[in-house]
Amino acid sequence: MYDVVIIGTGPAGLSAALTLKQLNKNFLWLGSKKLSTKINNAECIRNYTGLISVSGKEMQEVFLKQIDQMGIEITEAQVTGVYNMGDHYGVLCGDMQYEGTAVILTVGVETVKPLEGELDYVGSGISYCATCDGFLYKGKEIVVLATDKEYEHEIEYLASLASKVSVVALYKEVGLSGDNIEIIKDRPLSVSKENKKMKMQFKDKEIEADGIFMLRSAITPSILVPGIEVEEGHIKIDRHGKTNMEGCFAAGDCTGKPYQYTKAVGEGNVAAHSVVTYLAEMKKKNS
Amino acid sequence: MYDVVIIGTGPAGLSAALTLKQLNKNFLWLGSKKLSTKINNAECIRNYTGLISVSGKEMQEVFLKQIDQMGIEITEAQVTGVYNMGDHYGVLCGDMQYEGTAVILTVGVETVKPLEGELDYVGSGISYCATCDGFLYKGKEIVVLATDKEYEHEIEYLASLASKVSVVALYKEVGLSGDNIEIIKDRPLSVSKENKKMKMQFKDKEIEADGIFMLRSAITPSILVPGIEVEEGHIKIDRHGKTNMEGCFAAGDCTGKPYQYTKAVGEGNVAAHSVVTYLAEMKKKNS
Numbered sequence: 001m002y003d004v005v006i007i008g009t010g011p012a013g014l015s016a017a018l019t020l021k022q023l024n025k026n027f028l029w030l031g032s033k034k035l036s037t038k039i040n041n042a043e044c045i046r047n048y049t050g051l052i053s054v055s056g057k058e059m060q061e062v063f064l065k066q067i068d069q070m071g072i073e074i075t076e077a078q079v080t081g082v083y084n085m086g087d088h089y090g091v092l093c094g095d096m097q098y099e100g101t102a103v104i105l106t107v108g109v110e111t112v113k114p115l116e117g118e119l120d121y122v123g124s125g126i127s128y129c130a131t132c133d134g135f136l137y138k139g140k141e142i143v144v145l146a147t148d149k150e151y152e153h154e155i156e157y158l159a160s161l162a163s164k165v166s167v168v169a170l171y172k173e174v175g176l177s178g179d180n181i182e183i184i185k186d187r188p189l190s191v192s193k194e195n196k197k198m199k200m201q202f203k204d205k206e207i208e209a210d211g212i213f214m215l216r217s218a219i220t221p222s223i224l225v226p227g228i229e230v231e232e233g234h235i236k237i238d239r240h241g242k243t244n245m246e247g248c249f250a251a252g253d254c255t256g257k258p259y260q261y262t263k264a265v266g267e268g269n270v271a272a273h274s275v276v277t278y279l280a281e282m283k284k285k286n287s
Numbered sequence: 288m289y290d291v292v293i294i295g296t297g298p299a300g301l302s303a304a305l306t307l308k309q310l311n312k313n314f315l316w317l318g319s320k321k322l323s324t325k326i327n328n329a330e331c332i333r334n335y336t337g338l339i340s341v342s343g344k345e346m347q348e349v350f351l352k353q354i355d356q357m358g359i360e361i362t363e364a365q366v367t368g369v370y371n372m373g374d375h376y377g378v379l380c381g382d383m384q385y386e387g388t389a390v391i392l393t394v395g396v397e398t399v400k401p402l403e404g405e406l407d408y409v410g411s412g413i414s415y416c417a418t419c420d421g422f423l424y425k426g427k428e429i430v431v432l433a434t435d436k437e438y439e440h441e442i443e444y445l446a447s448l449a450s451k452v453s454v455v456a457l458y459k460e461v462g463l464s465g466d467n468i469e470i471i472k473d474r475p476l477s478v479s480k481e482n483k484k485m486k487m488q489f490k491d492k493e494i495e496a497d498g499i500f501m502l503r504s505a506i507t508p509s510i511l512v513p514g515i516e517v518e519e520g521h522i523k524i525d526r527h528g529k530t531n532m533e534g535c536f537a538a539g540d541c542t543g544k545p546y547q548y549t550k551a552v553g554e555g556n557v558a559a560h561s562v563v564t565y566l567a568e569m570k571k572k573n574s
Contacts, residue, residue, distance in 0.1 A: 046305070047305040049353070049552040050349055052356055063337065066336070069340065239543075257560070258560040260556050262555070263556045263560075266554055266557070269550045
């Protein structure tokens with residue numbers, strides 16, 4: 001059991017990790033070793049206090065160097081669910097499960113809203129994790145919506161199982177090819193289900209499949225953490241980073257605007273300090 | 288009339304200034320060109336996201352370079368009062384007055400509490416500004432409490448006016464000398480007033496004078512900004528940096544723990560964005 005599981009490797013997660021490391025807490029940090037796609041794509045950041053007119057790539061390099069210098073590990077994983085187990089949290093990543101007394105959610109924000117109808121079929125036709133649910137579609141037809149090139153290896157994995165994969169690629173320079181892969185360069189509008197078949201609607205057409213995978217950089221919080229209070233698509237927190245669930249804290253873009261690196265690191269720092277207070281309270285309660 | 292007056296040159300004020308500059312707002316930034324005494328004295332900062340194990344001096348150098356590179360000006364001033372004028376704020380610095388549609392308070396926190404009795408004599412025996420009130424004590428006896436060496440030039444100014452200056456020096460390496468200067472190395476406990484004379488009590492003694500100057504790095508918020516809501520000595524804000532006074536925002540240590548640079552820059556960024564929203568609302572209202 002870890003003291004804390006931090007979910008997300010953007011600036012908010014990094015800031016929380018640095019402070020928890022500094023305070024000698026036993027934490028697990030889940031996300032991508034590439035940190036954040038958004039940062040990497042940023043052209044020039046001028047208002048981040050302490051980094052003078054940096055490109056996203058330069059910021060990323062500094063962050064990676066700092067992680068290395070502090071001896072912090074990132075465990076690469078796609079978190080698919082965070083469950084309140086009473087006195088601790090279970091964090092599901094495909095078929096791996098981790099446990100923490102507390103969790104810090106720094107899961108970012110999806111700039112596109114869920115498709116119309118999407119939330120109605122979560123777990124019954126719509127999946128967010130190729131590794132977890134791919135095997136369900138062996139020999140079947142699927143649609144995969146992907147927002148970033150980084151998901152191509154997951155799509156290739158799905159194509160090794162499914163009979164046909166229609167890829168709705170919402171990014172540039174698609175590098176996929178294969179006999180059973182079809183690329184669709186069009187924006188989907190909605191999803192629906194009819195006679196056990198999933199359907200995805202576009203302006204001028206509709207496609208049909210046995211299942212749909214949504215591979216995005218952020219999962220809608222209410223899907224990821226059952227029971228979490230959400231306000232206009234953002235996780236609701238107080239000034240200490242507390243959510244409505246005891247022991248569950250949040251920081252960064254997922255808690256609302258401004259979507260700024262500086263705001264994110266500030267909230268990550270606050271959440272880490274709140275976790276430390278929470279851990280001390282729990283220890284006292286259990287002793 | 289400025290769009291915004293930022294008060295304080297610590298990390299919160301800097302972060303707000305960078306964002307307001309980036310967003311082309313017309314702002315005035317009041318404080319010290321040396322930024323923050325606290326930073327300068329910090330030995331090693333390991334958990335500031337983006338600066339890898341820096342000393343306070345190194346952090347300060349980066350901050351100064353960034354201010355210069357962004358073309359931001361600091362106006363050196365000791366703010367003595369912030370007054371709500373209905374649709375704007377008046378910011379008093381000795382005999383200078385500035386005006387802003389909004390204000391951002393990043394005034395830090397005093398780690399020592401006001402002395403017992405201190406708040407009862409503000410403006411009637413106790414002053415916080417040598418430049419503003421020094422002339423009132425020409426030929427008279429005064430007590431000066433100072434928390435930092437940086438106030439020595441103000442004390443010398445006071446000594447050029449007063450007949451006798453008793454300096455309660457709460458810092459090391461006192462560099463003051465003069466026929467009418469007496470150094471007291473003792474912690475004061477309380478202040479009182481009797482027969483128009485101010486008195487300061489110590490464990491074993493009491494000193495008397497015509498007036499007392501308190502030269503500290505931060506002024507108690509309720510003294511600085513009449514009407515501001517304070518909670519346990521900190522300015523009460525919501526998640527957007529709003530105080531109880533419309534158009535008055537706050538960020539950094541003055542809003543509460545954790546007293547961390549990362550938290551401070553995050554709040555400065557949020558306050559700056561909230562000000563921008565507020566300015567747009569005011570413009571709409573007045574058009």
